Amino acid sequence: MPALVAALKDPGEGIRRHVANVLGRLGPAAAEAVPALVAALKDPGKNFRWHVTGALVEIGPVAVPALVAAPKDPDDNIRWPKIWQGAVPALATANEDDDTVRQHFVFALGMIGPSAAEAVPALVAALKDPNKPVRRGAADALANIQGKSTP
Numbered sequence: 344m345p346a347l348v349a350a351l352k353d354p355g356e357g358i359r360r361h362v363a364n365v366l367g368r369l370g371p372a373a374a375e376a377v378p379a380l381v382a383a384l385k386d387p388g389k390n391f392r393w394h395v396t397g398a399l400v401e402i403g404p405v406a407v408p409a410l411v412a413a414p415k416d417p418d419d420n421i422r423w424p425k426i427w428q429g430a431v432p433a434l435a436t437a438n439e440d441d442d443t444v445r446q447h448f449v450f451a452l453g454m455i456g457p458s459a460a461e462a463v464p465a466l467v468a469a470l471k472d473p474n475k476p477v478r479r480g481a482a483d484a485l486a487n488i489q490g491k492s493t494p
Contacts, residue, residue: 348379351395359386360394367398374405442474449480460488 350362366373366380380402383395399406449469466488469481 344373344375347373348376351376351379351383356388356391359383359388359391363391363394363398367394367401370401371403371405373398373402377402377406380406442477445469445472445474445477446480449477449484463488 347362347366351359351366353359353362363380363383366376369376377399380395380399384392386392386395449466463485466481466485470478470485472478472481
């Protein structure tokens, strides 16, 4: 694993992306790589940061604290995967982000389903969001938490 972690600093972005993907495929077995992956979130390569975020998501629950605490990336496509890994209380912070991230927030809670019951207050608040897809997603998520799907 140390060799893979070191390869996250390879001069070739393609190699760095591949290494991030490999670490992600290792899942929880790559837990020791989480600090290096979080450090890689500061890399100037947007595409590389996207792969790093995906690797952290694939590593699983052990990466949750790192994802939640990771620096806020200016690219919403890099921020939103953090939502999928956060504990439900941490998801509520995503509800204060831009439209795209708020849409993913309500979608993620809907996918979590009944175990996201503690997010009901945040979803009820999202029903009043100025963004129509966020409101629609909040309604779907609330239905999913209740164990019913919407058409």
